[in-house]
Amino acid sequence: MLVLFEGLVTCPSILGTIIIMGNNFQFIQVERHDPEKKAADERVKEYREIYGEFDQARAAEQSDRCLGCGNPYCEWKCPVHNYIPNWLKLIAEGNIDEAVELSHRTNSLPEITGRVCPHDRLCEGSCTLDEGGFGAVTIGNVEKYISDTAFAKGWVPDLSKVKDTGKKVAIVGAGPAGLSCADVLARQGVKAVVYDRYPEIGGLLTFGIPEFKLEKEIVMNRRRIFEGMGIEFKLGVEIGKDISFKDIADSHDAVFLGMGTYNSMKACIPGEDLPGVYAALDYLISNVNRCHGYEKDAADYIGMQGKHVVVLGGGDTAMDCNRTSIRQNAASVACAYRRDEANMPGSKREVANAKEEGVHFMFNRQPIEIVGNGRVEGVKVVTTELGEPDERGRRRPVVVEGSEEIIMADAVIVAFGFQPSPADWFGENNIETDDRGRVIAPEKAEFKFQTKNPKVFAGGDMVRGSDLVVTAIWEGREAADGILDYLDI
Ligand code: FAD
Ligand code: SF4
Numbered sequence: 001m002l003v004l005f006e007g008l009v010t011c012p013s014i015l016g017t018i019i020i021m022g023n024n025f026q027f028i029q030v031e032r033h034d035p036e037k038k039a040a041d042e043r044v045k046e047y048r049e050i051y052g053e054f055d056q057a058r059a060a061e062q063s064d065r066c067l068g069c070g071n072p073y074c075e076w077k078c079p080v081h082n083y084i085p086n087w088l089k090l091i092a093e094g095n096i097d098e099a100v101e102l103s104h105r106t107n108s109l110p111e112i113t114g115r116v117c118p119h120d121r122l123c124e125g126s127c128t129l130d131e132g133g134f135g136a137v138t139i140g141n142v143e144k145y146i147s148d149t150a151f152a153k154g155w156v157p158d159l160s161k162v163k164d165t166g167k168k169v170a171i172v173g174a175g176p177a178g179l180s181c182a183d184v185l186a187r188q189g190v191k192a193v194v195y196d197r198y199p200e201i202g203g204l205l206t207f208g209i210p211e212f213k214l215e216k217e218i219v220m221n222r223r224r225i226f227e228g229m230g231i232e233f234k235l236g237v238e239i240g241k242d243i244s245f246k247d248i249a250d251s252h253d254a255v256f257l258g259m260g261t262y263n264s265m266k267a268c269i270p271g272e273d274l275p276g277v278y279a280a281l282d283y284l285i286s287n288v289n290r291c292h293g294y295e296k297d298a299a300d301y302i303g304m305q306g307k308h309v310v311v312l313g314g315g316d317t318a319m320d321c322n323r324t325s326i327r328q329n330a331a332s333v334a335c336a337y338r339r340d341e342a343n344m345p346g347s348k349r350e351v352a353n354a355k356e357e358g359v360h361f362m363f364n365r366q367p368i369e370i371v372g373n374g375r376v377e378g379v380k381v382v383t384t385e386l387g388e389p390d391e392r393g394r395r396r397p398v399v400v401e402g403s404e405e406i407i408m409a410d411a412v413i414v415a416f417g418f419q420p421s422p423a424d425w426f427g428e429n430n431i432e433t434d435d436r437g438r439v440i441a442p443e444k445a446e447f448k449f450q451t452k453n454p455k456v457f458a459g460g461d462m463v464r465g466s467d468l469v470v471t472a473i474w475e476g477r478e479a480a481d482g483i484l485d486y487l488d489i
Contacts, residue, residue: 033058038050048212050353063091064088069085074127077122077125079474080106083102083106088139099146099150108179110147111143111147117468121347156228162186162189164189167190169190171194171255173460176203176205176472177461178256180477180480181483186226189489190484190487191230191232193231195235201222207285208284244425249429254456254457254483255455256479257462258458264281265419269367271371276376276411280313283302287328289301305330307325310334310378313414319347323353336367336407338397364385367380370412381406381407382400382404386398431452432451439463447486457486
């Protein structure tokens with residue numbers, strides 16, 4: 001970064017030289033600060049978020065570090081294209097009321113993305129200050145601060161000028177995709193009725209992502225806001241089982257599907273069916289059910305107290321299993337991953353948090369068998385080295401001959417990701433899937449995210465494959481635009 005004179009800075013590191021006008025040199029005097037993080041030995045005793053909040057002065061100071069770039073890369077990299085420099089400026093000026101309105105113009109769940117987005121590889125990863133080595137603006141934490149502060153002041157969306165269109169849309173799935181679709185529709189005077197088989201809204205926000213990343217009260221608060229906007233939730237209702245798809249399609253003007261991906265990928269190694277081997281999501285959901293009183297049968301709970309746990313995988317779900325096991329007082333938690341640390345797919349922040357909390361990482365270890373006599377006793381792994389890149393550019397793990405070893409374990413959690421789970425009623429309702437089971441609903445179509453059945457739209461993980469909260473939000477919002485066009489509103 002080259003400072004030419006006050007108010008004009010060139011940053012040659014990105015796409016040639018760009019000129020940054022406006023804000024001056026706070027970024028030199030004021031370093032990046034994140035809210036305080038609880039000490040590891042304290043936070044492992046509870047299922048609570050580990051990061052604190054900015055106060056008004058700190059939020060303003062950190063927001064004021066933004067350069068106000070003419071072409072803000074953060075905004076492009078953010079999947080919902082938040083007006084980031086604009087709301088940073090409003091917070092620097094102390095204008096929370098306008099900031100919260102602006103934040104909701106592009107994002108239906110900003111208090112949630114502020115907490116769970118992998119900021120380091122999205123907005124903050126493309127901040128000009130980060131490129132220049134000054135430390136990115138703390139965009140995610142300011143986004144969280146805006147909503148949390150406005151909610152504490154009693155802010156709710158003002159829909160008093162919205163005219164009822166008389167149209168009604170059914171939404172299957174109360175995850176981020178379905179909720180965001182409902183949000184956009186409600187703001188345009190369309191009645192949104194959201195069905196979910198679970199007893200609470202949120203999808204994986206509630207029944208997946210643990211509380212140390214996102215406390216459930218945050219999602220409950222959003223439910224109250226949505227209900228106040230006239231969105232109706234029909235929970236504990238599975239479409240295709242409790243009500244037929246045809247019934248909801250016939251009784252609504254359009255349908256949006258945001259049903260997620262729920263087929264856990266198997267390890268496909270001998271011993272995977274031994275007692276003591278668990279799928280990641282079954283494990284995480286059982287813990288949520290126990291902690292929040294949703295448990296129907298105590299036998300469904302998977303507890304790790306006193307056990308030596310091995311988690312297989314290196315993504316965010318694996319980190320969530322590691323850290324939940326630690327909180328359940330496992331005797332030890334080891335995480336085996338087949339590539340090295342630099343090539344882990346999950347958020348670096350979450351890996352660092354897991355390490356601080358006592359997870360032992362075993363990099364370059366590929367499981368080849370789960371061993372045990374009648375129940376799991378260990379995982380046989382081989383050591384790997386990184387070879388040539390695969391078609392996605394990631395270096396393939398290559399097995400080192402004669403490197404077999406057994407990691408002792410009383411419990412193994414398989415966290416290898418998720419594949420689509422198309423419903424058996426898709427075919428008869430003209431809802432097509434691709435060869436990987438993802439629902440075909442193109443973004444670039446006359447009506448965005450419309451399926452082959454003209455009345456049915458879809459978005460989120462079930463269309464793009466397992467991804468992120470923020471991408472599901474974006475697709476839900478875009479699909480709502482497609483529905484509004486289809487309904488000629
Ligand atoms: P979901 O959130 O899966 O919601 C789908 C909903 O549809 C569910 O509530 C389901 O019950 C409902 N449903 C399905 N079928 C039916 C039916 N027939 N009838 C009624 N209801 C139905 N992303 C991040 O950005 N940051 C993270 O930190 C992060 N951590 C994660 C941790 C875990 C353990 C997991 C599994 C995922 C994580 N993700 C994270 C990914 C993120 O949660 C998902 O990409 C996102 O939730 C997808 O949203 P969705 O609305 O498409 O689907
Ligand atoms: Fe960054 Fe995610 Fe917020 Fe976009 S939604 S500004 S990527 S934290």
